[in-house]
Amino acid sequence: MKRRKFFKQTAGAGLLSGLLPLSIRVNDDPVNLGKRSNDHWEQMGKGKIGIPKRQKTVQYDVAVIGAGMAGISAAVASARNGAKTVLINDRPVLGGNASSEIRVTVNGVQSLQNKHRVERETGIIEEMLIDNWYFNPQESYPVWDHVVYDYVSQQSNLDIMLNTQAIDAVMHDSGTIKSAICWQLTTETAFTINAKYFIDCSGDGLLAATAGAEYRTGREARSEFDESFAPEVADGWQMGATLMMITKDMEKPMPYYPPSFMIPYQAEKAHDRKINQFKEGYWWVELGSDDDIIADQETNRHKLMGYMHGVWNYIKNSGEFPEADNLVLDWVGSLPGRRESRRFMGDYILTQKDMETYKHFEDAIGYGGWSLDEHNPGGIENLSEPPSYFHDRFNKPYEVPFRSLYSKNIKNLMFAGRNVSVTHIALSSTRIQGTCALMGQAVGTAAALCLSHQLSPRMLAQNNIDLLQEQLLRDDVYIPNRPSRDPKDLARQCQVIFGDSTATGDAKLLLDGISRDEIDQIHHWSSSSKPAQLQLEWLEAQPISEVLIKADTNLQRKIMMHKNPDKNEEQILAVPPELVRELVLEARVAGAWKEIAQLSDNRRRMIKLSFAPVQTSALRIKFKDTWGADQVKIYEVRCYS
Incomplete structure (x- = not known):
């Protein structure tokens, strides 16, 4: 057995999934998940005392981890194409960065330097956005959460698990994932999710990382891929996370009293951080990391809350913005929206040069076109430099290859979103949620096709890519330079x-x-x-x-x-x-x-x-x-x- 297997197997005992306690090793000591030998639940009405059952094993064809726009699109596409699918999300609402918890706008391909300017994504992502205007013309983010939940929960062949984190992988000796070990906070239950294919759309990619999938963090050196925007020397910087806010006009002067954790905003030192609106906060209230942005999350969250209130305190109490006198904070974020952490390596790494030269890929499954957008590594703690160095815009959409969406060393693992196989500079464009959703629909469709044709993702890419492309085109995904040739039509x-x-x-x-x-x-x-x-x-x-x-x-x-x-x-x-x-x-x-x-x-x-x-x-x-x-x-x- 490999180290990543979570079932503790004692001498002479068989591996009985769902009967033996699930265990994970912390500093080489086993920690049982869901074990309740000392938990005596007393039910007063029935007069019974028992040990709660807090371990379950379930079986699916496809398990999708993470329910942002990429994960939702992957799960819906997989289920629509015939695979029994589960969508696992570690938050109480669907939507990821787009949810009411973070409230990032679902941007896509826009600001192109051509007649169209906008080349909107179709398929699953468009269906959700149109539904939102039908059910939610008031533009309420909490209602948007429920629009998305309604959309996903209506899909047959698809189960949803909220408040559930995939914390590790059980591996086959063949280099494939057998199970995802998950912990559901609200039910105190440890789940073993068995599946034939796994799609990690969680952003940080904990499941993929514990499976041993190869990944990178930080910035590549300019020379490695001949990327003009990359630094001369590789480093550990990852693009930062941001906290947003929304204000409300009370139509009378309103005071603002900052919390004790407020960090004063030093406006006199700020370079190119414009305060030209007061409604939705500022994306440049951002903190990155030059080491481990995941390990730094809670420290950065606390500081980001302080910096966010510091900016608002400056607006309200500096005397520079009398037009904000009647405004109050109506919503403030507590969960930072992260832009980058792990980038998992596929059979191909998409680069800045690929995008700028509009390289044609025989295995293209979608497109992108948000500008290349390198942020200041230090974020709001590096006020002497601009928050974003440039917006290098595209003349037309670039292609995204399928080979960047599956693991090069874990045979049944795919991914979509900000954790795909791209360079740091390429990520500055592909991270946009509309583009991530197209990747999600592609890998969800691919998983169902791999299931029905008994293929690995690599086999699909190398020998059956037309099968995937034709199904995506049929399902209303646009692939540049690839018209449909469906012989069944x-x-x-x-x-x-x-x-x-x-x-x-x-x-x-x-x-x-x-x-x-x-x-x-x-x-x-x-x-x-x-x-x-x-x-x-x-x-x-x-x-x-x-x-x-x-x-x-x-x-x-x-x-x-x-x-x-x-x-x-x-x-x-x-x-x-x-x-x-x-x-x-x-x-x-x-x-x-x-x-x-x-x-x-x-x-x-x-x-x-x-x-x-x-x-x-x-x-x-x-x-x-x-x-x-x-x-x-x-x-x-x-x-x-």
Whole structure:
């Protein structure tokens, strides 16, 4: 047995999962998790005294650790594609850095130096964001927590475990993870999570680290990957964590009395730390580490709380900002949002140079495009230097390879989020939550495909990457330079496709395998009015039981929720008005049109219509209404048997 196995096996005793106490070694001494030999629970109503059962063993196909945007996307994708999945989160709410506990904006690819500027992510992340505007137009972060929980808990084939931390790995001798040992705080229960594939989206990656997965921390030397923004000499600095705050206007002068742990803000020493708004706090209230940012977490948390109150005390009590007289703190963060710690090594390490040269990867599974954004290593304790050195923006999205999303030395381990196989400089872009969500959907989909085809992630990357790419494209993920070529799509075999009217584009473009407009390249059909109609014709009848439609949600407009309403100027705080709201699907059967599916109050760009199989030589999609737009715009139609 390897050291990481947590079951204590005495001489002559078998390894009985769920019966013997789970044990972890601390300084070579065993510590039993969930052992209750001295805990005599007395139930007064029944007059019984017993030892509580605090150990459980459960079995899944895929275990996802961490439930930020990456972990949620991974778990939902895995479950949707047929794998029995568990999503394990060490906090009481889902969302990670985007949750009400931390409140980081779900940014994605934006500020591009081209006509689009924004190239929004689709797929699972978009579904959550649109749901938020439907259920939460008031922009409440606690309500957002419940929107996300509702979204995830509705997914069949998926279980959620909150307040649960994966603390170590049980290993097979073959170099694969057998089990994750987890501790659930609220139930005082030790769980053994057995699974065939593990996906660590926890950010810090404790499970992956205890499994022995290779990782890096700190900054690479400039010479290692020829990265112009890297330091000349490698060092231990990791990008810092931040605490945010939100204020409220009381419409009358309000005093502020700082807490005892407040650390005064030395504004006269601060370089380029602008206080130009008072609503949502300041990302530059940040602390990094040049050694072990995980070990430093609690020390840094205490200091960050002090620095945050110090900045607010300066605003309220320095006399420099009389416009803040009526403002009070309405919410203050207590859990720092971390940007960087471990980066696990895959078969490929994505670099600054790859991004800047827009390197094409045959195993691309998504894209990024947030600017390269190197923060001041010392954060707010290094006031003499700017908080961020630069924003080096991209002309177009760069590709993210699948080989950066699985472990090079642990055979059944993948990861997504800020802990993937990238350099420190590359992380300054890939860490953004919209990009992390695309990685998550990719590895969740990959896990389900590995399960159904009995593959390792490496085998999938080397020999079956088309399988993964086609499924992602089908599920509404955009991969630059990779149009869909799905041979199972019967729509591609139709002889005629036409609309009842056309304002822009061409109905034939709906079959070209690209489900969004690209720079100077149209890939849509738009009607001249609504209602509108689209028709497909085959020479011979086809057996069809599913139709997929990619509709319009205006991918060049932001849809994230902000802490500061002033940032909503370019947004619409509702379901995108361009999106199809209501439609009817008809098939021509024995020469007559027959309704086979309908949809109302649709909130999905990827519309999926499933129905009893029909033999038909023609389909007619009647778009009855949108959420407000006067035209219907569609990017793709697919048909499957």
